[in-house]
Amino acid sequence: MTLAIAETRSTAVPKPAASVPLISMRNIHKSFGSLQALRGASVEVRAGEIVALVGDNGAGKSTLVKVMAGVHSFDSGEYEFGGVPVDIRSPSDATALGIQTVYQDLALCNNLDAVQNLFLGRELTGSGWFGRRIRRAECEVRAREVMARMRLGNLSLTRPVGAMSGGQRQNIAIARSILWKPKVVILDEPTAALSHSAAQQVASLIRSLADDGLGVVVVSHDIHHFVVNATDRIVVMRLGADVAAFRSGEVTGEQVVNAMVGGNEGVNLAG
Ligand SMILES: Nc1ncnc2c1ncn2[C@@H]1O[C@H](COP(=O)(O)OP(=O)(O)OP(=O)(O)O)[C@@H](O)[C@H]1O
Numbered sequence: 001m002t003l004a005i006a007e008t009r010s011t012a013v014p015k016p017a018a019s020v021p022l023i024s025m026r027n028i029h030k031s032f033g034s035l036q037a038l039r040g041a042s043v044e045v046r047a048g049e050i051v052a053l054v055g056d057n058g059a060g061k062s063t064l065v066k067v068m069a070g071v072h073s074f075d076s077g078e079y080e081f082g083g084v085p086v087d088i089r090s091p092s093d094a095t096a097l098g099i100q101t102v103y104q105d106l107a108l109c110n111n112l113d114a115v116q117n118l119f120l121g122r123e124l125t126g127s128g129w130f131g132r133r134i135r136r137a138e139c140e141v142r143a144r145e146v147m148a149r150m151r152l153g154n155l156s157l158t159r160p161v162g163a164m165s166g167g168q169r170q171n172i173a174i175a176r177s178i179l180w181k182p183k184v185v186i187l188d189e190p191t192a193a194l195s196h197s198a199a200q201q202v203a204s205l206i207r208s209l210a211d212d213g214l215g216v217v218v219v220s221h222d223i224h225h226f227v228v229n230a231t232d233r234i235v236v237m238r239l240g241a242d243v244a245a246f247r248s249g250e251v252t253g254e255q256v257v258n259a260m261v262g263g264n265e266g267v268n269l270a271g
């Protein structure tokens, strides 16, 4: 990854930190062979806000967040992190910048418990007499801290996650994403297949991440409940580009759906 500061920026009048988006992607193009998945998509994510990315099947939402997370490279466009152009070529580049992703399949190991899942692949290890061994007790302490901070203290840390409900598993996947103190968390369909009350719990957990100053990006088809009620800004994608934007509190689900299917071209009510 290269982190290059654009030379022209140094002479510009510095803006207050809060006005610089954490992530700014502009005019992103991405093709898979002859298929143009992204044709000029733009999105900004600021600290403390929840941005919903919505659109019909195939609109390019997952492709855009995968570019954001370093899973896919892009063909053209601009990607800035904290106002600085970045060249993210792998998920680990994105992780190093503080971007964490919770994918739809959650990537949890069902036979392992919450602590093991939280630290999967990055366990705290000791290198003493017995060689590298997992410092389970320390992992448990860290896990308890994170779960308490997320008000998930009543979730069992020792039960296999395969025995937990969809909502509990989603919460553990979110807890895992914030373990390493990211700046941005991307969630793909966090409320899909959840009951109304489980979805509300996940929504309040996501709100607490934003309240902690994280930028949150959520891909969601749950327009009428989650998107209009539990996010701050809505970016509508269609045919690989952003075509409308709204402030969540000032729009109905119907208006959002209209924009998704092509009703109101180029609407921008997001201010
Ligand atoms: N790895 C890939 N290889 C080839 N084509 C792809 C790949 N990933 C996505 N596409 C195509 O790019 C377009 C955008 O797909 P994408 O998954 O981003 O849509 P989406 O908005 O997330 O849709 P959904 O709501 O169904 O998840 C689709 O036409 C899809 O078939």
Ligand SMILES: [Mg+2]
Residues within 6 Å of the ligand: 061, 062, 063
């Ligand atoms: Mg998708």
